[in-house]
Each structure stands twice: as structure tokens, then as C-alpha cells.
Amino acid sequence: MAYWGYHLIIDAGKCSAIAIRSKSIIHNFTKDLVKRIDMVSYGEPQIVHFGSGNKCGYTLVQLIETSNICAHFVEETNDMYLDVFSCKPFSSDVVKYVVEEYFDPRFMKVHYLDRQAPSSCKTNITYPIKQLQ
Secondary structure, three states, X not given: OOOOEEEXXXXXXXXOHHHHOXXXXXXXXXXXXXXXXXXOEOOOOEEEEEOOHHHOEEEEEEEEOOEEEEEEEEOOXXXXXXXXXEOOOOOHHHHHHHHHHHHOOOEEEEEEEEEOOOOOOOOOOOOOHHHHO
């Protein structure tokens, strides 16, 4: 079955404190990741440092021609939360490898989803819009 999109979610724990606090490392990671999963970037990555307390850190948004790559880097815990979504298939193994190469996490939790909007109510998790109101 062909799907509309492919979504990789990585929660990376105990990353390199230096790497997640470095705008240039995050920038280089983004450029390298886009190239290695054979995507085409749409503009430059947006990398902004903001937040306070346990939410403080860099956030990354990279538009790609087939969707986006987003991440948040939590300085308090040295954790990284990454989403790669594309309607073009890509290798989740390559993404994991690039994350390990740049951020050296001690732990990684990975979720992979095939994305397809429902076109009928044939399953128990699909609801017509009127039912949700």
C-alpha cells in the first residue's frame, strides 16, 4: 500500500551538552541530514533559542520540498526531540545514525509511522467530523 507520508519520531536522551547548545552544530546536522536522506531543503533552517526553565533550548525547523524536519533541544536534560515527516520515503536508519553522529545520545526511543488520512469509517479509530463536534 502506498502511503501519503512517512513520519519518524526520535526522543534522544542524554545527548552531548555541547552539541545541543551549539547553533552551528545543529545547523550542520540539519544540512547533513537533508542531504543524507536525499531530500531537498526549502530555504535555510530556522534555528532559534528560546524558552525558560526546563523548556529552554534551541528549536529547529527545516522545510523540505516534501514536508519538514523539526526538533527541540532541551538544555536542562540534554535531550533532543526530533520529527522527520515526508511524503517521500526515507531511511529511518540513516536518520538514527546521523543523530548518533552529531549528538551522541546515551538513549534513544524511536517511533515510525506510515501516514494516510482515512477515506471512510471502516475502523474504530476513524470518526466523521460531525461526531467530534
